[in-house]
Amino acid sequence: MSMWKKKVLPLMMTVPVTMGLAGCAQTDAEVFAAPYEKGEQTIELQFWTSAVEEVNQALVDQFNETKGAELNIHVNAEYQGDYWEMQQKVNAAAIAGTLPNVFVDEVAMTKGFADNDIIVNLEPYIKATDFDRSDFQIGDLGNLYVGEDLYAFPHMRSVPVMYVNKTLAAKAGLDANGPATFAELEAYLQAAHDATGEPPMYLFNYDFWVMEALLHSYSGTTVVNAEETESNINSAGAVKLITFIEELESKGLVKVLGVTDSDAFYAAIAKPSTALIFASIGGYKTFAGMAQQSGLELGVSMIPTGDDGKRGVPVGGSNTYLANTGSDQEKAAAFEFMKWLSDTEQAAYASANTGYLPTRLSSLDTDLMKETIAAFPGYQVASDQLEFSKMRPMTGAYHEIEDLMGGRINEIWLENLNIQESLDKLAEEVNVILNR
Amino acid sequence: MKTLIRTPGLILRILISVLLIVIFLTPFYWMILTAFKTLGEVLAMPPKFWVQSLQWQNFKDAFTRIDFLHYTRNSLIITLGTLIGQVLVVVPAAYAFARYDFKGKNWLFGTVLATMMIPGQLIFLPIFVMFAKSGLLNTYVSLIVPFIASGTAIFMLRQTFMQVPDSQLEAARLDNAGEFKIIYTIMMPAAIPTLSTLALLTFIGTWNSYFFPLVWTTTDAVRTLPLGIQRLQDIEGLSPQIVMAGNMMLIVPILIVFVVARKQIIKAFTYMGVK
Numbered sequence: 227m228s229m230w231k232k233k234v235l236p237l238m239m240t241v242p243v244t245m246g247l248a249g250c251a252q253t254d255a256e257v258f259a260a261p262y263e264k265g266e267q268t269i270e271l272q273f274w275t276s277a278v279e280e281v282n283q284a285l286v287d288q289f290n291e292t293k294g295a296e297l298n299i300h301v302n303a304e305y306q307g308d309y310w311e312m313q314q315k316v317n318a319a320a321i322a323g324t325l326p327n328v329f330v331d332e333v334a335m336t337k338g339f340a341d342n343d344i345i346v347n348l349e350p351y352i353k354a355t356d357f358d359r360s361d362f363q364i365g366d367l368g369n370l371y372v373g374e375d376l377y378a379f380p381h382m383r384s385v386p387v388m389y390v391n392k393t394l395a396a397k398a399g400l401d402a403n404g405p406a407t408f409a410e411l412e413a414y415l416q417a418a419h420d421a422t423g424e425p426p427m428y429l430f431n432y433d434f435w436v437m438e439a440l441l442h443s444y445s446g447t448t449v450v451n452a453e454e455t456e457s458n459i460n461s462a463g464a465v466k467l468i469t470f471i472e473e474l475e476s477k478g479l480v481k482v483l484g485v486t487d488s489d490a491f492y493a494a495i496a497k498p499s500t501a502l503i504f505a506s507i508g509g510y511k512t513f514a515g516m517a518q519q520s521g522l523e524l525g526v527s528m529i530p531t532g533d534d535g536k537r538g539v540p541v542g543g544s545n546t547y548l549a550n551t552g553s554d555q556e557k558a559a560a561f562e563f564m565k566w567l568s569d570t571e572q573a574a575y576a577s578a579n580t581g582y583l584p585t586r587l588s589s590l591d592t593d594l595m596k597e598t599i600a601a602f603p604g605y606q607v608a609s610d611q612l613e614f615s616k617m618r619p620m621t622g623a624y625h626e627i628e629d630l631m632g633g634r635i636n637e638i639w640l641e642n643l644n645i646q647e648s649l650d651k652l653a654e655e656v657n658v659i660l661n662r
Numbered sequence: 663m664k665t666l667i668r669t670p671g672l673i674l675r676i677l678i679s680v681l682l683i684v685i686f687l688t689p690f691y692w693m694i695l696t697a698f699k700t701l702g703e704v705l706a707m708p709p710k711f712w713v714q715s716l717q718w719q720n721f722k723d724a725f726t727r728i729d730f731l732h733y734t735r736n737s738l739i740i741t742l743g744t745l746i747g748q749v750l751v752v753v754p755a756a757y758a759f760a761r762y763d764f765k766g767k768n769w770l771f772g773t774v775l776a777t778m779m780i781p782g783q784l785i786f787l788p789i790f791v792m793f794a795k796s797g798l799l800n801t802y803v804s805l806i807v808p809f810i811a812s813g814t815a816i817f818m819l820r821q822t823f824m825q826v827p828d829s830q831l832e833a834a835r836l837d838n839a840g841e842f843k844i845i846y847t848i849m850m851p852a853a854i855p856t857l858s859t860l861a862l863l864t865f866i867g868t869w870n871s872y873f874f875p876l877v878w879t880t881t882d883a884v885r886t887l888p889l890g891i892q893r894l895q896d897i898e899g900l901s902p903q904i905v906m907a908g909n910m911m912l913i914v915p916i917l918i919v920f921v922v923a924r925k926q927i928i929k930a931f932t933y934m935g936v937k
Contacts, residue, residue, distance in 0.1 A: 277896060278896070279893070279896050280897060304880060304881050304882070305882075306880065307876060307892070308896070311876060315877065318787060318791075319794075321790075322791040322794030323794065323795075324794045324880065326880075489704075489705075489902055492705065492900050493704070493705040493706070494707070496702075496705045497705075509900075512900050516705065519701065519702055520705075
């Protein structure tokens with residue numbers, strides 16, 4: 227199942243949708259959209275949700291009881307699975323004509339959905355309702371846009387951070403904030419290793435999003451070129467990074483975990499001998515709770531900087547999308563729901579109850595976020611790190627590409643393959659997908 | 663001397679058998695073990711192969727965090743619906759292929775066999791669109807009907823029906839027995855081991871099915887237990903012990919059915935092997 231689910235299915239689902247709908251992308255930002263007007267009858271909307279279902283459901287319940295009741299809009303939330311299952315279902319629903327009104331999905335899918343006319347341009351709705359987008363604080367806004375037009379609202383947003391075992395750092399006489407630069411990383415890990423005799427860092431490469439951060443910060447490069455027509459994975463910078471990690475691994479300072487080792491990776495977070503982990507801030511509260519169970523204090527620091535102080539972190543998580551379905555009134559109603567969902571209090575609620583970042587600047591001023599940041603200071607670190615944020619690749623085939631790259635790069639490390647040769651071959655495979 | 667010659671082979675067979683048993687049972691053991699652990703024990707490194715105290719709470723959590731009864735009811739309806747549907751469609755089809763000569767029989771039978779070679783993933787989208795257009799999405803019908811006409815079942819049952827002596831059928835016809843009477847009084851009793859095996863395979867396949875209930879449902883109305891268990895992962899976050907407790911409850915019906923039907927299954931495979 228997992229092979230089908232993770233690799234073949236996204237491809238199978240993408241091809242027919244692309245073939246059927248390519249060329250229909252909505253580029254007409256000047257299209258008029260009327261603002262929502264409350265009618266006699268209640269507008270029923272379908273909202274497909276993905277990760278952190280319970281928080282999404284709680285927000286929908288709040289909407290139905292407050293703003294929804296006021297506007298005669300009722301939202302029905304339906305959980306559809308993880309981001310990739312959602313992508314498959316949205317593509318199938320687009321073909322069958324059964325799209326929901328609003329859905330949540332991963333940030334890197336905006337362009338793919340827009341190119342296939344699955345989602346609508348939000349600019350006309352923004353104009354019609356005088357919506358102020360300037361409060362969005364998610365770092366790089368690229369994954370909300372296609373060209374100049376906004377096609378999505380940010381929902382649950384996250385960045386990779388460096389989790390530091392403060393308890394071990396104190397014991398080994400190390401900086402409780404972890405290494406500030408990659409140049410300091412090896413010495414830091416060596417000291418931690420000397421203190422425990424065990425691997426001080428685990429890398430779960432299947433989460434390729436972390437590798438994107440390392441490519442930005444260590445290598446000053448990206449996974450694909452700016453036009454997204456060619457892979458950079460065999461560039462000098464990428465080769466340098468893969469070599470650096472291989473050297474750390476060969477010295478016993480980093481343990482690379484395979485695709486099926488997610489449990490081992492999470493177990494490593496709560497291990498007294500683990501000094502550092504690179505992972506999403508979205509897991510912050512869970513990770514901190516696990517560490518606490520093991521009697522450890524977990525700190526959050528920014529991803530170390532590379533040469534010349536370079537640092538870049540991809541902004542991940544999810545967006546909400548307005549689907550290209552329903553009447554004009556339903557679309558306007560759906561936009562009202564999206565606006566409410568992304569508003570200050572709701573963004574604060576979503577952040578405080580998960581680990582994801584608040585998507586609005588104003589959310590940081592709410593009592594809820596102030597209390598949350600006081601108890602979990604890592605939120606502030608991640609939020610500050612947004613200054614270095616980068617957008618993720620926009621190609622609709624990116625999930626297929628990151629699956630491929632995660633597996634291949636793991637093989638290089640775990641099977642000691644020739645790095646340049648393997649990355650050249652990998653780049654060719656990625657280029658085929660990019661130019662398909 | 664004969665015993666001495668046989669002993670090394672016997673020892674090797676026993677060793678291989680033990681190895682196979684260990685290979686097959688280790689995942690089950692790990693699932694059961696995890697289901698009874700605390701999160702701390704699950705995350706412990708090196709892994710613990712026993713538990714300090716059994717965590718029954720994990721089962722309670724798995725049962726209450728999702729609508730377990732709702733998902734179980736859906737799984738039962740869909741599994742039993744598929745089984746009943748298969749009996750109504752597969753048995754007459756297999757009988758016709760085994761006992762009748764008609765124009766295009768071989769071509770039709772070849773088509774049935776060909777359906778066994780087409781991965782479901784290739785046809786799920788057209789079927790999804792068909793159900794969506796006919797308003798059957800999120801209904802039991804959409805999760806039962808596509809699996810009723812099983813090529814594997816028709817093939818296996820046809821082979822079994824072909825073994826029944828012609829004389830038995832001729833005698834029944836001389837006694838004015840109709841075709842349905844022949845099917846239900848002669849053919850089906852003769853094929854009980856095969857029917858039991860097919861029923862078990864269908865039960866396991868339908869009960870465990872994840873892909874089709876996932877892609878053919880957009881609401882919780884008819885979603886099945888495997889999807890509910892998967893949902894636990896999202897709800898519980900990093901709690902593999904609760905997910906494993908859910909998985910244990912998921913496989914209980916399969917174990918019960920297997921224990922009840924195991925003699926018939928062994929008989930069916932022995933029978934088919936001999937023939």
